[in-house]
Amino acid sequence: MAKKLTDSGTSDRRIADADEDSNVTDGGFSSPPCFMHEVDPAWLGRWPVAEVIDLLNVLLEAERAGAKVTRAMAGDATSPEAREALTDIAGDEARFCAMLSRHVERLGGTPSPKTGAFREKVMALEDEAARLALLDKGQAWVVRKIAEALPHLSDDALHADLVDMLDVHERNLVRSGALRPGG
Numbered sequence: 001m002a003k004k005l006t007d008s009g010t011s012d013r014r015i016a017d018a019d020e021d022s023n024v025t026d027g028g029f030s031s032p033p034c035f036m037h038e039v040d041p042a043w044l045g046r047w048p049v050a051e052v053i054d055l056l057n058v059l060l061e062a063e064r065a066g067a068k069v070t071r072a073m074a075g076d077a078t079s080p081e082a083r084e085a086l087t088d089i090a091g092d093e094a095r096f097c098a099m100l101s102r103h104v105e106r107l108g109g110t111p112s113p114k115t116g117a118f119r120e121k122v123m124a125l126e127d128e129a130a131r132l133a134l135l136d137k138g139q140a141w142v143v144r145k146i147a148e149a150l151p152h153l154s155d156d157a158l159h160a161d162l163v164d165m166l167d168v169h170e171r172n173l174v175r176s177g178a179l180r181p182g183g
């Protein structure tokens, strides 16, 4: 993990900084928030609970938008295949909303009641193929967000649920991709 810190060409900039900072040996930093801001989360390994809650709420808002969008798209679907796939995906999105809310509460946070702006963006499009393309973009964003977070989570139950969410999103991306022209 410390390898990331050597990009500047110094032997180990972060440790050198800490060694040079007399506040470190005095039992604290003169300005902890400033110092902490510079610390690469990868170096810390585990994300603080507040940061995990923020991430879960961002995902929750995205999933709520995804559930509403896919439900609406299922209603407008031009083929039974699209209707069935979008209904299934809407069910998955709703299931993840419940899962994320549960973890936010378990970690001492408040589940966000908001719906991501993604919903408006997709529904503003009239063409089914364009909606599907944007839906897939949103789902791919969720996959990236989860993949980025997983190495920083030490909570086994949350980790397992997010791995499941990532797997399902990857499968749904293949499924919705097949609904697009040429897919």
Ligand SMILES: [Fe+2]
Pocket (backbone or CB within 6 Å): 062, 063, 066, 093, 139, 142, 169
């Ligand atoms: Fe989603």
